[in-house]
Amino acid sequence: MAETTTTSPGGAGGRSAFGAFAALTSALALFIAAISVVLVNSKDGGATKASSGSAQTVEVKLSEFAITPKVISVPAGAVKLSVTNGGAQIHNLEIPKLKKKTSDMAGGKTEVLDLGDVEEGTYEVLCNIPGHGDAGMTASLVVGGAAGASAGAASSSGGMMMAGMGTSGANPADQTIDFNATPAKDFQARDPKAPAPFSGTVHELTLETREAELEIAPGVKQTMWTFSLEGQAPTVPGPVLRGKLGDRFKVTLVNKGKVEHSVDFHASRVAWNDKMRSIKPGESLVYEFTADYAGIYMYHCGTAPALHHIGNGMYGAVIIDPPNLPPVDHEYVLVQSELYTGPAGQPGDLNKMKKDQWDAVVFNGYVNQYKAQPIRVEPQERVRVWALDAGPSENSSFHVVGTIFDTTWKEGTYLLQPDARRGGSQTLDLQPAQGGFVEFSFAEAGLYPIVTHKFSNVARGALGLFQAGEVKTAPAGGH
Ligand SMILES: [Cu+2]
The missing domain is CATH 2.60.40.420 (Cupredoxins -  blue copper proteins)
Structure with missing residues (x-):
């Protein structure tokens, strides 16, 4: 058997x-x-x-x-x-x-x-x-x-590692997140700005994997598994890689960690058993692909158990611009994912991942970071947000309170573009590994919450703010 x-x-x-x-x-x-x-x-x-x-x-x-x-x-x-x-x-x-x-x-x-x-x-x-x-x-x-x-x-x-667990996946030693805590004075939210596409048509990149102690919520540091470009600090999510249709990506994956890792670029069409193979600490592989299709794609580690490697931080976004993408005043990338804590000094708790028991749902890797440091724009400016649901397991109903999307693009196609019918869109719905973008503007100065409209997750870290223009009142706790 x-x-x-x-x-x-x-x-x-x-x-x-x-x-x-x-x-x-x-x-x-x-x-x-x-x-x-x-x-x-x-x-x-x-x-x-x-x-x-x-x-x-x-x-x-x-x-x-x-x-x-x-x-x-x-x-x-x-x-x-x-x-x-x-x-x-x-x-x-x-x-x-x-x-x-x-x-x-x-x-x-x-x-x-x-x-x-x-x-x-x-x-x-x-x-x-x-x-x-x-x-x-x-x-x-x-x-x-x-x-x-x-x-x-x-x-x-x-x-014994699971002793005393009962029906919950949680280990009593797992770190806990206080959603009312505020980040330290020197906290710097991850820059949500979308990078410009790489120049040229051939992009030689070195992508490194390693374990890193990262702050994921105020006062909570977790051993995350990360992707980072050579010479850059490890982050969760990994770096945003952006190119144009027809570009050639030559990515050298280098394992600087203590466990095996791999990479799977959803933006590519390559043989899984070759390019997506796991490499041991100290090894490297070359993963080449041509960007034949436009979109915002997930990349992630696929080493077994992939749930653990994605759930512990190994994901990021590749953006391949669709043809004739119009310029906007501001362009951002927000990657939604879950966080699963583990004991201090250890990776996230796989047992909780298996049971869909996330501790938090976050944008760009940190609990409520854009609530603490709102994203500043001006009223009437045109904003594009690229959204990716990295999961590994939870969906996203991406919504910005107080505005309406006049343009939505999801998984390779426009769902809505401005025309005489005056259609509006309130959310962009994404399952794990789906992505797209929305475009909108704010009618007046004020604060505009960024959420997934699955509100149980808003209470668990999936809350940010746009600040349009000068705002007198301090950001409220909720909204
Ligand atoms: Cu991995």
Whole structure:
């Protein structure tokens, strides 16, 4: 039954000739991970016995994202684990209580971990690559008797990292966001201005991935996974890349992080198993594409579990201007996404991502940042906002309170342009990975809230302000 976890997503038999099956399996593991954890739990709830003889050597397999068996049962005494990485990504095996850990092992490698004489008891086992424990790579080492009782305990919650969680995905150690807090004096909101298109027709860019401690809300710093252009500070979202139809993008992706990453440009038409493959820390790849179609496109890391990599900050926008895009007075980019906190110093909590339990919904990566620092325009000026819903899971009903869009463009086409029928639009609706732009002006001086009209999310960080002209009153808390 366990074999279905590797063959069923591949589908037809033609896949067997597919050279890059490892990459395929890796990227599909997002879909597989949940299934395989269930399988392992039910199948390996019983114990694997150590081989006979004085050397108690037990075979343990690492994969995306499981440690098999889930319960490693051995008699008391000298214990060795023969650990094989059967996956595509780098994994390790750690037993924190025993202070034992394998090296970070590439796929296909086997390493024997000598635990020495181990006392009776139950020990937590995990892969300590960031995110992999949360993704399912936990197990229990049960030494001596009482294997049956401990096996039940270990399989009930998928390991100790999830202990005490109940039906909520939250870990008690996850950081909390105070939506009434105000940013520090020196806080600088991300510049929402849309960059001009790159000059020329061939754009050679170096895009780096790394972990970075970023402030996501007043007083809350989270270990985010980021994209940044060479020489620039890491940000969430990643940089906005903008070009024109027909431009050639030559992007060198460099992994400066501690875990594997990849990039998937929705603006491109390229083979997924080649260009979108995951690269290990220190590696790089070249991803070339021609901008054949106009739009605002998402790019994101697709390394399994992609939900974790996107949910923890690895997304950004590529804008390819449609032909004859009219000039406007101001042009902005607002990327909506969810934030899922984790414990301080750790990435966001994958369990909350799996359950759609976001802590916040934000524009350009920070709770209520344009409420704290409104975007300043003048009445009657024409404004274009490029909007992208990066998700990973929540929709957007993009709305600016107090005005009407006379122009909307979504997913490759104008939905509305000014004409004699005088049609107006109140929201731009976007599902995850959809984008477009809206155009409007403000009739009079004042404050104009920026929201997603799914208002439960406005209370959780998805609130900004346009300030048109001089305004006497201070921005109110709500509106
Ligand atoms: Cu990634």
